Amino acid sequence: MTIRDTSVCYFDSTMAGAPTLNGLAGSMISVLDACLLDGFGSVSVTSLTVTTGVATLTVNAGHGLVNLGASASVDIGVVILIGGVSAPRDGLNTRWRASVTSPTVLTWTCGSTIPDGSAQGVITVQRAPTTGWSRVFSGTNRAAYRSLDAAATGLYLRVEDAGSNATEGARVARVVGYEAMSDIDTGTAPFPTAAQQAGGLRWIKSYTADGVSRFWAILADHRTVYLWVNCGAVVAAGRGRFTFGDCSSFVTGDVSNFILSGNLAALVGGYYSMVCRERAMPGSASAHYVARSYVQSGGPVYLHYLTPYAGGGNVGQGLLADPCLSDGRTWVAPLCGGESTVLPRGTYRGLFELLSVYQVRTWLTPYVDVSGAPATLLLMAGGHADPAHAGDVLADVVGPWS
Template sequence: MLDTSVKFFESAQAGAPTSTGQVGSLIGLLDACLVNGFGQVTVATLSVASDVATLTVSTGHGFTMVGNVGPVILIAGAEPAALNGEWRVASVTNTTTLTFATSEIADCTATGTITVKRAPAGWEKRYSGTNKAVYARTALDASPALIRVQDNGVSPSTAYTALIALYETMSDVDTGTNSTASSLRYIHHSNAANSTPMAWRLIANDKMAYLFIDQNVWKTAAAFGDLNSYKAGDLYSCVLNASNSAGATSPPIFYSLLSSSLMLRSYTGAAGVITVGGSSHSKSNAFSNAPQPYPSPVDNNFHAWPVEMWETAANVARGMLPGLWNPIHSQSSIPQGTIITDIPQLMGRTLFCQSVSGTNQFVCAIDITGPWT
């Protein structure tokens, strides 16, 4: 069966939450994508034949493919119960029918009051308050760090700027230990205090999330979750990358922000927040800022490098950002939304090219197939 760990969410999807310039907007978006899922509809028929499940709805399921990658859906209420849970869609036949591969489920027609929705990334909302939330990752090998979001318009924030911080432990939505809160980071979910929806994308698994919001031509970008750490059993591998500027109209671009990412502790385990910075191919000191076009004239392929995070003070490499790639091509040859599948070094993977700057000048690439190993 296809891997279901990586989830791709965007504002254009059926039932998606909105990102606006109103307080609480970001928390609503994160709740829907990370914790609850969205776009639930009632299933008309669900049948299995020769390890292929066919699902139909009466009025439109709202699911679409991204290139050759199907959405991850969550089925509930079906009998046999083995059909309940997460599945990656293999094909979308039309607006009312889709299929997915099964294993060890006998041919059958399911019964029950069956629902299907876009599956969440598998996070937990540990604590909540009025326009405040604390999120935990549920992966068994995730670090214990918690991510706190304050989206209530309190100074120095505004109605369209949320504060985000890591905590080592928390006892409620406002109380915790060893935090990055002294070095404020911001997520600008709009560029004006109004109800105008912004385009957005969030790509995540149960340990890491990448968020992009088009508040000023895709200037808002953030990453929060665990590195693929070089240290075995790293309890402090969680990294926070978000704007270090309170101004929503001209926040730094994503790649520049990588130089001032935060972690709760050094690889030594000594208490105290540290700064970490990203490093990748020297011919591309920002995403897709290299001279060569795509495809490469040398081998007619796509070239990309991973992004490695280095501890600033210790000057040592801590680990890699999972699923994130730096295209070694000119942005003009891989514009926003380009889908790449012909990657010899990443066989079977699909990368989605996402703009991360105010002029669409810089583009990162994210693996939407999974798993992020």
């Protein structure tokens, strides 16, 4: 049996031990730290045994982990982190993608190098963070993140979550990318520039400046992070999607293919973030920036969504039937970004656009028979019943992403 890949991790606010996102200062940074650096939901293990390369873990009080896609009998599994195992089975102290056998039992293939028997020690299991990311600088309700992975561009994301803007308060976190930083408040080659968007882009956390918990979800690997937030907006209680990290570039030797997306205003007409769905960039409410143009010179440029079979102005509005009449499958295409309508730059790693006519879909619905994508995808829905505000994508939640 093959040890399963753990590079792609999914997190959301419904999970045991998950941090809270709300309209108070610092809550966005708490979410990012938990998912990119620390993990969460640690519990004490009752027993952990290995038999012919398969590990079985039991938590009598319940491990609190849920297998995505279980409703369709799709074993996507959950990425866990084990700690506290003593020699000779201390090789278990790492990341694994485990199957959720029951509310108290997890199993996974651990390979033949770990000897059979019962593990000893003060053993814990938790939801593992993704790998590769570091918080390189920090301040009060401020943080700068960077991927240290050898394949990554290594550019910086600065998050300001102090609520210092008099109008927006702590309902909104401000974000800016930099090509280099020397401390939390000093960076060079920002994207967007101050001329493009003064104060940076906005990640809307909450429609109200209070402690009311808001839904969030993160899908990430060591180079790219996608963040969904339902801020509780009065007009459209959907899930806006924000992006930071590398795209899969079409440009040979691309070293500036870091994308940052966000809103241009704190809230537009009471709507949630439109950054997940507008094809034109900058749109009426949102923008995606890439650090430099494909020629690797100059400053940051806008990206547009470029996808085939467009039935409307937004992502998720296609023309095909679902399932497609010719083969009975759901058709998708990689979600593509371009510097203009005729200049593709790269694809959003792990994300696929539905090419079918818009319909109301349910968050995290498994798709196991798709054309043009990996075998198993989960729906990451914009969560809105109006096709004018679509934004649904399918996501590879197993990996690895190319």
